[in-house]
Amino acid sequence: MHFPEYADGMWPLLSDVKRPSRYAGCEFGSLPPKEDSGGLVRVCLAFPDVYEIGMSYLGFQILYFLVKGLPWADAERAYCPWTDLEGLLREKGMPLASMESGRPLDRFDVVGFTLQYELSYTNILTMLDLGGIPLLAEDRGEDAPLVAAGGPGALAPEPLAPFVDFFCVGEGEELLPEALKILSETKGRPRRDRLEALARVEGIYVPSLVDCDFVPGGGTAFRSTGAALPVRRRIVDSLDGAFYPDMLLVPSGGIVHDRVPMELFRGCTRGCRFCQAGMVTRPVRERSVKTVVEKTLSLVEKTGWEEVGLLSLASCDYSGISPVIRELSAALAPKNVKISLPSLRMDAFSVHLAAEMESMRRGGVTFAPEAGTQRLRNVINKGVSDEDFTQCLETAFSKGWDRVKLYFMMGLPTETPEDLEGILDLAERALSIGKSRGKKAQVALSVAGFVPKAHTPFQWEPQAGVDELRSAGRFLKGKLASRHGGKNSRVSLKYHEPEQTFLEGVFARGDRRLAPALLEAWRTGARFDGWSETFSLPRWMEAFEKTGIDPAEFTARRRAADEGLPWDHIDAGVSKAFLLRERERALGELVSPDCRPLGGMEGAPCRACGVQDRCPVLGKGGASRD
Template sequence: MKDLSFDLRWDRQWDYLARVRRPSRYMDEEWGTLKPKGDQEDLVKICLAYPDVYEVGMSYVGYQILYYLIKSLDVADVDRVYAPWPDMENLLVQDNEPLRSLEAKRPLKDFDLIGFTLQYELNATNILTMLNLSFIPMRSEDRGEDDPIIIAGGPGSLAPAPYVPFVDVFCMGDGEELIAEMLSLLFDARFLKRFEKLQLLSRIEGCYVPAVTGLRSSVKRRVVSLQDAFVTTSYLVPSDKIVHDRASVEVFRGCSRGCRFCQAGMIYRPVRHRDPKKVGQLAEGIITESGYEELGLVSLSTCDYPWLEELLDDLGPFLTENRVTLSLPSLRMDPKAIDIALKLEGMRKKGLTFAPEAGTQRLRNVINKGVTEEDIENTLKAVFEAGWNKVKLYFMMGLPTECDEDLRGIVDVIRLAYSIGRSYNKRSSVSASIAGFIPKAHTPFQWEAQDSIESLKSKGLWLKSQFREKNISVSFHEPTQSFIEAVIARGDERVGNVIEKAWQYGARFDGWGETFDISLWQKAFDDCNLDPCEIASKSLSYDDVLPWDHVDVGVTKAFLWSERVKALKGELTGDCRLNGCNGCGLQGVCFDARSGHDS
């Protein structure tokens, strides 16, 4: 374990805070933080590292859970760190100062483990920034006995190839059991050599250690029952406004709707529910301890929670008494979702968000969205009739089999929403956000090509040009960013070299429009003699070996391919909770839709 003889406080922090944008990003002592444990010399010290700015990282519920889980263990202690904005990075480099953890101000190099989450491909260069500022060798092969073990989890860990040069251990699947098992093992092995620790970690289900097992050794995702997973009513409350500034309680994990573009809907299966009484207890406890005035009930499709209406009835008096508003994520365009939304007075303060995804029924069938034209029209009428005057719609362009008619369909749906809204309230407004399709690993569309940058840009500009109305706003995601996201999402180990080169050229915060620079990536591809179009814009066959084929997420490759075949025929696959098993590969470990226990 690392020496703790230094003073954990950083004397120069106030000088730095006076010279950077949003200094609250780097200040500690938020409500809910716990003091470092005493006598830390023998404890395993882990720093949870989110590779984006504070206001994004603090919105991630996963680190809320892991923070208090690790604090509850006798064998370990935990701190946090977020990616510094370029102004802070420049100051640290200028003064040769190391990146430090948020709470104890401990240099990251002095931790035993650094735990990154791979939530978003365009955060890749930020990981290298954080390692570089910590004086930790970027590449696993260059690290020595005194360097922390770099671990990474999240959805990106299930397509790990581009990150392999930089990550020692990939943690695949649900982290509540996995991280506790890893820390317990490392505590027992604290006097062993670094490679011996890696060898032991490679034996844990869900841990992929390329240096020990090889680049393409098989590994199985870790899955836990939500009934047994760690939960707490403690909550970290940010020191400044964040992206999702509310208390959140996870009501269930996984989704069986089967949208064919959706990675989360495949890799988080099976569906596992949390008992409604437990959800209510957590919600009341978190609100009481945190003081939040907004509560989010989160999942991939919250309106599919079997006991949602019952839960809302039970929570209602408490929320009213404490003046807490309730929010739900993006709603499905179906009667049940709208009935629930209409009951939530707190949601009337905001616009409602829906995701039709595609503009025509044909294309919605291709992606298995399960939403009809009638659903869309009835939903819009119900929403505006009930008094809402703002609606936001999400669409994708460049989906497999898309044609001009499908793009015109997006225009038609936006105009339908505007027309219905205006018929109830002349001040009604509609906004639409349109993202380029990105083929993701472990989905039925993982074999599909992404549209070219030029095509996506042309489509986005055309869609924007169709509207001149004051109360209609249309935006589309920058196609060059979507292109790099696709390259990393589908890439193999060679893409790791490109990430490093792009970082060396100055790539930082590539998910942010104000800092993204495609020319840096173009130079990196050239230097590495890699054609990115061969990765992002090429259709693949079933027999092609994919960089993530060795990762077992539970859903089989055969099922994904069968869903692709059905997509090209425009055939739907029903929700297995309603229509019976679809044979995705999780038979025998599925969780009952009502009880949440193994079926």
């Protein structure tokens, strides 16, 4: 079913918005909505950011075609309109609707949001409101859609709990078909009954069935009123056996990552203590070389894209990376299709690998040392030594690159001024290495504020405040100017705005008490908080004050090891005992080895992180518990 009245009203508005291509649709590969049937569950996949970001997210593409292939469900999509179109929709009294058919959001059975970034949370309220759906779950009647949410944000869901009917905790290929099957079988039954049925599914969290108690001075306790706790993250056991689309949506306009995305593997065992993604996506599961090559070549042929991105948290850790690049290069080079590796390790092997790909030699090369001194890299368990740094840069410059970008963090636990100055020392070393190789090297430094995320060894640590982060950024700027002042400096530095880092930390580490502040900030105009041109910290501070919230309570306080955390009811896989052990090793500046037998690490000890019952390395006898 199509809604021509929406299209008739929408098209005239596009001449008055910033980027009409965000709303035009007409993508190659999109599928028409299914015909109505009694048990069909209509799902709107909602991405709380602009189209060009949402369309670049592989998970969104996977879920779209996954749901399309289910006989009991159908999928359409919606993205958050930019502020210009939001204003026009409100002025004209038009609802936010799906791209495929123009169906208003309140006419779906389920509206499911992808939670990729905490600073997109106000956009969820914008989309619900424009779609005619009551913002608070308790205000929704029997005819309102069920509001779902999944993705990384579902692992620390409490700030959004009052707005969401159910969270999907884990990987969608495993969890979503089962959840939608239950919704199909219970269609027409009371809302409460359907949520209780969902709560019996492993990986589904229904906030209305769980009460929270807040301990004076800090701490959260959860009481179930009809759901099993903790909610255990669902994972796909085999990527070769998991769903992966045979086709992709190809946008009609430019997007951030305009390419065929091919996921090599999930998970990471390097154990960087700051990295939530590396902790919560365990265990490592790889696609076979045969599957990667066949699916990639098929998707290139079907979509017409001229670039392939080989994706994972650390693509060079893929055990089949060399044969994959060799086979794909042989097949794609004659068609002028580029291959890119979005993530490179700081070692000579990764640089040699990148140098073999002509497309990656045209621009600069990017690495992430994360910290400026060996001491602090040991604290965060970043497996990069001074020798690695030197060899990596020597290889990069010898292979023809003359521009290097280096990513760092500021505000890390135990950080000192010497650690910050070490960032500039590494930049100077990079310049010196480039000069020794006959290059007029350019080094770009990018420094972001650190947020201690849930389910990591640093989840108990305080977060550096706005003033502290700003002071660190100015310290770096001042030191850089004194060392490399002038217009012709070959070192540049940018640092992330500390106000946004602060707000990210509040919602990454917060609980349900934040919901009224989120609602208040949205009502007073908070939109696209991850975008510097629309972000306003004063607006947020006013919202916190009006709702009686001290945001520093969630960021500035070191939490006790035995304190109940706002995400303790979510089992992400890694155990709290493991995280506490890694925290102690961090404070002792001790490095923990990679437990995956790669690169001569056969027999590396298992770190007993908590996913042993799901770990394919242990299952193959490749490691033993320590």
